[in-house]
Amino acid sequence: MKLFLIVLFFMLSQHSAVVVYDDNDEGIVDVDDNEYAVPMSCDQYCSNRREKRFEEPVRSRIVETMLRTPMYAMNDSAPDIFSILKDQYTLPKGFTGPLKEYDFIVVGAGSAGSVLASRLSKGKMASVLLLEAGQGENVFTEVPILAPLFQRTDYVWPYEMEYQPGVCMGMEGGRCFWPRGRAVGGSSVINYMIYTRGMPADWDRIAADGNYGWSYRDVLPYYMKSERAKLRGLAESPWHGRDGELNVEDIPFRSKLSKSFLDAAKMLGHRRVDYNSPDAFGFSFIQATMSNGRRVSSAKAFLHNIKKRKSIHILPNSRVTKILIEPSTKTARGVEFYRNGRKYQILANKEVILSAGPIESPHLLMLSGIGPREHLTSLGIPVIHDLKVGETLYDHISFSALTFTINKTRLTLVERKISTVENVVQYTQFGDGPMSSIAGVETIGYIKTNVSDEIGDYPDIELLGTCASLASDDGKVVARGSRIADWLYNDVFRPIENIESFTVLLMLLHPESKGYMRLRSTNPFEQPMLYGNYLTHPKDVATVIAAIRYIIKMVDTPPFRQHGARVYEKKFPNCKKFEFGSDSYWECAIRTVTATLHHQIATCKMGPASDPTAVVDPELRVHGVNNLRVVDSSVIPRTIAAHTNAPAIMIGEKGADMIKRTWGLN
Incomplete structure (x- = not known):
């Protein structure tokens, strides 16, 4: 009976994003055993991953009180209570594994990647593989007051800034802590849900730098497209959307x-x-991404309702380690990733799209041979294209x-x-x-x-x-x-x-202070070196x-x-x-x-070809490489007056439209 009540409560608690399966949008992918990807045995990285994990359990009085109620009652002696009632992502009915090829491979199911994959897979026009290193949300992540609790759990990448004298002196080890979301939904699963778009002047200045299509007037429709606003006193406002999937409400x-x-x-x-x-x-x-007092992550808004859509395959706990690029033509062909102790190489017929965030997207580019020539050469990485990846890093x-x-x-x-x-x-x-x-x-x-x-x-x-x-x-x-x-x-x-x-x-x-990042080694499981220069x-x-x-x-x-x-x-x-x-x-x-607000940007800076520091062009295509884009907050080239979750979702929306135009999918 207790288990039934837990499951019932969990289902009812999702009323903020009611699941209506998109059964009529079955996609174009046929089930054929011959089309499945063949996993390979792990290489040296499986036994030498060097990934940081949190060993001590994280608890609070609020969680302990919740566990004493019938709605949340469960085995509170479990070593990881956050593994209970976790959102599951399985392949659509009829599929037993990932396929060898997809039209698009999206790396990262975060704030941008979730909306991007949803839009690209709609309408039976293209197949999408969405790869995410993290796990699904659980019943506790939707409770707003618990947001800070998850900064010391496996729901984050526990990045640390390299030691910098004179800052973060009162932090453990004198190091600045940069947790980023590691979940289906990315940082929108652990953030404070603050919905901000940036000032009109912010986006107009970005456009004035040669980034056509990124003025405030250009980006505003994409903010409104996603939004389902329910804000006191703003019911008739012309500046808010009401038909989108992302709930924006008063706290x-x-x-x-x-x-x-x-x-x-x-x-x-x-x-x-x-x-x-x-x-x-x-x-x-504050206007927040929540519905009836519950967190609405990018995953809840854009992925929950399409789990059965056959044109999208969502694979959590899948760590991408390399972009497969044909050196002679500088064309992205697919990705390599690890899942359940096996290695996969899967091809993209159209594009590989990085939406892994402001640290992992540049990390993957450099591991794959796209980055500063001198730095990559020093690590023995063959250079595909010399770009200033990671050379610019701003943070709030x-x-x-x-x-x-x-x-x-x-x-x-x-x-x-x-x-x-x-x-x-x-x-x-x-x-x-x-x-x-x-x-x-x-x-x-x-x-x-x-x-x-x-x-x-x-x-x-x-x-x-x-x-x-x-x-x-x-x-x-x-x-x-x-x-x-x-x-x-x-x-x-x-x-x-x-x-x-x-x-x-x-x-x-x-901030006038500008940071940068570097690879620590060629081991893809080892976190990069981050220099904030605060x-x-x-x-x-x-x-x-x-x-x-x-x-x-x-x-x-x-x-x-x-x-x-x-x-x-x-x-x-x-x-x-x-x-x-x-x-x-x-x-x-x-x-x-000296506390970060988790708004790192510009590591894959957007800019025209005339900008020597740019990594992607205004259509988010990686300069000098075919069929490869970056679609996340790492492309934002200037500081903006915004928490970066809403801009990342907007970038996902706008990026999806640009990609569909490229391939005639509109």
């Missing part, structure tokens, strides 16, 4: 601090806006340790207080309450600091209002997911675990300090003062020699907690 839970954030912004002269409209410079509640950084305490209770999300059966039942039945909060993040705003030299309303900082801090869960989830070192947490944050506190996050939108440009430091001062000014207004809000002045142990509040202190602090 059901709102604390009183969210109103204080918007009221304080108004007192400082900021407007309330729809930040996903062309008039985006202002403040608002944040400072998550600016903390404010309040003298009232029940205003913030304190984990030990909200971990109740009543809240779990509330969420299960109605999709609201604290469990529907995206880990406390509620509001958003764009500002231009006094450091900016831009003309007009072009922001250099994004602010995110929250109703929680690093101390709100006693350091068990968010701090650990960010790899905050024990010496820092215990000294600074543990003393306020019994005091309600919150933070206002900042995001440096347009805060190497003095303007970035000055902009972040200016943002901190602006946040403190904002909280020192009546809407926050009514709750007794005041900045927490406990000094970081390594910054004690500086006066609290001085520029020197804040620079030390941001170099101690």
Whole structure:
């Protein structure tokens, strides 16, 4: 009976993306045993994979409370509870394995790859193989408040930035942690679901660099095509789509601090806006990729309904290690991948498309002989084409340790207080309450600091209002997911675990500091070397300090003062020699907690042939190589005022249309 209730609940919980199988769209692929790919025995990499894994179980009070309810009751002593009730992807009826050939091979079922594969396989015009290194979602990944929990699970690639003196000093080992989604759905399975498109000027500048077809006017229809918006006060807005597959809604839970954030912004002269409209410079509640309080990943939006479509084969737990390229003609022919201890080589009749994300897409290009000649030659990799793959890398950084305490209770999300059966039942039945909060993040705003030299309303900082801090869960989830070192947490944050506190996050939108990446070795299972070069440009430091001062000014207004809000002045142990509040202190602090917001871009930079740093052209074709494209956030050539999930989905939509036009599939 208990198992029946679990399965029933899991099925009901999917009402945010009701499964309606596309039985009438059976595709063009015939079942023929002679057409199946023949697996090969593993080579040396099977026993020398060098892949990092998380050995310690990840738990939280919220999960433990959920496991005590009938809806989620299961064996809570299992070493990996996240393996239970996992979304399954099997081949369509009649197929027993992957075929030898497909029209298109899409590498990566993430934010871009999911929508791309869905669009290409529709209409019986082409066959698609979608390969994903990760696994399917589970019943816990859809719960918004648990988002930070998954940063220390096998749902991520546990990338680490190479050691850089003077940043991430308060993180474990002094290293910056760069987790990226490793799942069917990619980072949209583990992110904070914040839906942002970027400013019109961002995309217009990209187009002005020679990237035809990428102006704001060009990309807006692709944002709207995917979107199924259900936003308060915007039912008649001309800037939102309502017929797409991707639910975009208001977060059901709102604390009183969210109103204080918007009221304080108004007192400082900021407007309330729809930040996903062309008039985006202002403040608002967050718009999120969720439905009825539950996460809507790219997989849930674009893949769940087409599992039986015979023209698409989705293979999770399949690690692509090489693009097969004919050297004499520089033509991509297929891919090599590992699955269940066997190696496969499968061909693409039309194109190979990389949608593996801003780290794995360039990683695969370089392993396959496309990249900086000198670097590839030094590793003994035959060079197919000399391109600046991985030479450009931008990232959005944040400072998550600016903390404010309040003298009232029940205003913030304190984990030990909200971990109740009543809240779990509330969420299960109605999709609201604290469990529907995206880990406390509620509001958003764009500002231009006094450091900016831009003309007009072009922001250099994004602010995110929250109703929680690093101390709100006693350091068990968010701090650990960010790899905050024990010496820092215990000294600074543990003393306020019994005091309600919150933070206002900042995001440096347009860093001047530019990073890069390199192969570590020719072993495809070994993670590449990532160099963020955070805060190497003095303007970035000055902009972040200016943002901190602006946040403190904002909280020192009546809407926050009514709750007794005041900045927490406990000094970081390594910054004690500086006066609290001085520029020197804040620079030390941001170099101690230098947190990524997981928005790496430009590693496969888009640009015209005249751009010597470009990897793909404006139609996302790899320069100098036939039948090979990159369709994901790695192609974004400039920093944009956006979290990259929505842009990646838009790129998937636009990329699908360009590919269909190329092959006459419209």
